Amino acid sequence: MEVIAALTVGGLAGIGMWMLLDRNLVRVVLGIVVIGNAINLGVITSGRFFGDHPAFVSATQVPAEAVNPLPQALVLTAIVIGFGLFVFALSVLKSVRVTHGITRTDVVTSVTEEPALDGRGDNGAEDDVVPRDEKDRA
Amino acid sequence: MMNFLLVAPMAVPLTTLVLGLLLRTRHDLVRIVSVVGAAALLVVGLVLVGLAASDVVLAGQLGGWQAPYGISAVIDRLSAAMVAITGVIGLATVVYGFKREGEAEVARDFHLFVHGLLCGVCGAFITADVFNLYVWFEVLLIGSFALISLGMGRRRLAGTITYLVLNLVATLFFLLSAGMIYSATGTLNMGELAMIFRSGDVPPGATMAVVLMLLSFSIKAALFPVFGWLPASYHVAWTPVSALFAGLLTKVGVYALIRIVTLLWPEFGQVHVVLLWVACATMLIGVLGAAAQNEVRRILSFHIVSQVGYMILGLALATPLALAGAVFYLIHHIIVKANLFFVGGIAARLTGSERLAAMGGLYATWPLLAILFAIPALSLAGIPPLSGFWAKLVLVKASLVDGFWWAAAVALVTGILTLLSMSKIWNEAFLKTHPQGEEAIRAVPGMRGNWWVVSVLAALTVLIGFGAGPVMSYAIAAAEQLAEPVGYLQRMTHAGGE
Numbered sequence: 001m002e003v004i005a006a007l008t009v010g011g012l013a014g015i016g017m018w019m020l021l022d023r024n025l026v027r028v029v030l031g032i033v034v035i036g037n038a039i040n041l042g043v044i045t046s047g048r049f050f051g052d053h054p055a056f057v058s059a060t061q062v063p064a065e066a067v068n069p070l071p072q073a074l075v076l077t078a079i080v081i082g083f084g085l086f087v088f089a090l091s092v093l094k095s096v097r098v099t100h101g102i103t104r105t106d107v108v109t110s111v112t113e114e115p116a117l118d119g120r121g122d123n124g125a126e127d128d129v130v131p132r133d134e135k136d137r138a
Numbered sequence: 139m140m141n142f143l144l145v146a147p148m149a150v151p152l153t154t155l156v157l158g159l160l161l162r163t164r165h166d167l168v169r170i171v172s173v174v175g176a177a178a179l180l181v182v183g184l185v186l187v188g189l190a191a192s193d194v195v196l197a198g199q200l201g202g203w204q205a206p207y208g209i210s211a212v213i214d215r216l217s218a219a220m221v222a223i224t225g226v227i228g229l230a231t232v233v234y235g236f237k238r239e240g241e242a243e244v245a246r247d248f249h250l251f252v253h254g255l256l257c258g259v260c261g262a263f264i265t266a267d268v269f270n271l272y273v274w275f276e277v278l279l280i281g282s283f284a285l286i287s288l289g290m291g292r293r294r295l296a297g298t299i300t301y302l303v304l305n306l307v308a309t310l311f312f313l314l315s316a317g318m319i320y321s322a323t324g325t326l327n328m329g330e331l332a333m334i335f336r337s338g339d340v341p342p343g344a345t346m347a348v349v350l351m352l353l354s355f356s357i358k359a360a361l362f363p364v365f366g367w368l369p370a371s372y373h374v375a376w377t378p379v380s381a382l383f384a385g386l387l388t389k390v391g392v393y394a395l396i397r398i399v400t401l402l403w404p405e406f407g408q409v410h411v412v413l414l415w416v417a418c419a420t421m422l423i424g425v426l427g428a429a430a431q432n433e434v435r436r437i438l439s440f441h442i443v444s445q446v447g448y449m450i451l452g453l454a455l456a457t458p459l460a461l462a463g464a465v466f467y468l469i470h471h472i473i474v475k476a477n478l479f480f481v482g483g484i485a486a487r488l489t490g491s492e493r494l495a496a497m498g499g500l501y502a503t504w505p506l507l508a509i510l511f512a513i514p515a516l517s518l519a520g521i522p523p524l525s526g527f528w529a530k531l532v533l534v535k536a537s538l539v540d541g542f543w544w545a546a547a548v549a550l551v552t553g554i555l556t557l558l559s560m561s562k563i564w565n566e567a568f569l570k571t572h573p574q575g576e577e578a579i580r581a582v583p584g585m586r587g588n589w590w591v592v593s594v595l596a597a598l599t600v601l602i603g604f605g606a607g608p609v610m611s612y613a614i615a616a617a618e619q620l621a622e623p624v625g626y627l628q629r630m631t632h633a634g635g636e
Contacts, residue, residue, distance in 0.1 A: 020307070039310050
């Protein structure tokens with residue numbers, strides 16, 4: 001069982017890393033999810049993954065073949081957090097798509113190298129509102 | 139009471155956040171609640187510093203389960219100082235960003251997310267459990283993602299994506315290492331881990347897992363060679379957000395590095411040699427990167443990288459003196475760096491640009507701003523008698539005492555190059571005449587809070603400079619606690635409910 005899990009973790013992590021290196025931002029964000037799930041599975045597996053019974057401790061006895069409940073608790077936390085972050089990443093991705101019309105990583109990151117737009121609105125010269133920004137650019 | 143104080147650094151921002159959410163339709167009330175909440179966090183921090191200074195180490199188990207099964211939390215001198223400084227920067231940020239033109243919802247969300255982030259930051263400073271540290275990292279990450287993308291905009295979204303992807307990957311590494319540490323040692327309690335590593339009988343795989351964790355912290359702290367995300371994203375955010383990130387966020391990574399390395403490897407060893415080289419490279423590459431930039435906040439962003447190198451230098455030398463230097467540097471740097479971003483924001487507003495080429499004339503028109511820039515800038519470069527001088531003095535002395543003259547040389551050269559960078563901003567933004575003439579420089583209404591923030595932070599810098607004695611003796615005591623955490627270890631693993 002552990003061998004299968006370990007191989008799955010390795011395979012998923014490899015796929016995820018490959019996707020992270022892709023030029024398409026959609027694939028990069030999905031790659032994070034794949035790696036995240038690989039790591040979740042890895043944490044479950046690394047926490048002494050033996051036993052057939054659920055980790056339910058009754059008042060009288062602890063089942064001898066119970067699994068270790070701690071990694072399950074850890075991974076449950078990680079899954080919840082990871083899901084929230086994934087949804088946020090997707091919404092940012094959508095905004096990037098709407099604003100830039102493209103989701104190529106090299107194009108998007110080169111935008112951060114552009115000179116700052118002048119102006120004194122909104123506590124600082126940095127542009128804050130998309131429409132004005134587009135107008136300045138045109 | 140003690141138990142309350144232990145969780146207060148997380149409880150206060152969380153309460154503020156919930157109150158703000160309940161009042162979300164009343165934007166004026168949200169702003170007031172936010173400032174009061176940040177002030178309360180500062181008060182809690184100062185109380186904790188007071189307790190820590192009288193040698194009280196608060197320790198306890200969150201949720202009531204006994205260590206090593208429960209989640210331990212410990213506040214020693216370093217943690218207390220970090221909480222207090224978080225309060226200072228949090229308060230400065232919400233006052234600076236008190237009001238914001240444009241969409242009202244964005245202005246309100248800023249206040250809410252700042253407190254979410256402060257909650258995560260304080261949690262990371264207090265926890266004594268590896269997995270719990272991961273959770274606090276995620277809490278502060280969620281807040282920071284929302285803050286950096288606040289208001290959207292073309293450049294900002296692009297910066298957000300860079301920041302998001304790199305930080306998520308770093309956090310995933312951390313999660314993986316936490317799993318591996320648990321697998322190798324059977325514990326996630328930092329105190330118990332420290333005992334295992336100090337006993338010399340380290341289980342196979344444990345060292346590799348911890349090194350993976352250090353890599354994750356290094357990405358968060360923006361150390362060479364994994365600092366690329368920082369100068370690519372910090373300059374795109376709204377000014378107070380940039381300042382908050384510049385002051386606090388990378389320092390959470392530095393804090394985690396200091397905590398783990400001092401706990402697990404108290405003696406100078408292989409890890410320290412690597413850190414020493416990394417520190418020197420970080421100092422030099424950061425300051426050289428800044429030389430190529432021509433926007434205020436992009437220059438300052440590269441300086442964050444360079445300055446983090448100094449703190450890691452102190453950590454790498456591992457003597458009590460060097461650790462004291464690192465702690466002092468941490469306290470000094472957070473205030474100075476956030477202040478420089480605030481001053482840069484005011485300068486950009488007055489001149490109408492943050493590109494150095496389009497700025498100028500501030501020395502003639504706003505001499506007060508020139509002084510308020512000069513104080514943190516000179517402190518950053520390490521000019522006596524400002525706070526940065528003492529921080530650098532101790533670190534250079536510690537390197538020389540240990541015979542690492544080349545590390546001292548790098549630190550000094552970096553100081554000179556920092557001064558060069560600062561004089562570049564000074565010449566371009568303050569001395570030269572504004573390309574569009576003096577009438578182009580004009581105040582925008584609603585900047586009074588901004589001026590208060592930069593004045594108070596500059597005063598703090600001067601205060602730490604002239605009153606370096608008490609701060610340094612606090613830092614030295616904190617370093618002794620880090621180097622010799624005997625009582626600390628016992629408290630961490632055997633402390634009862636209180």
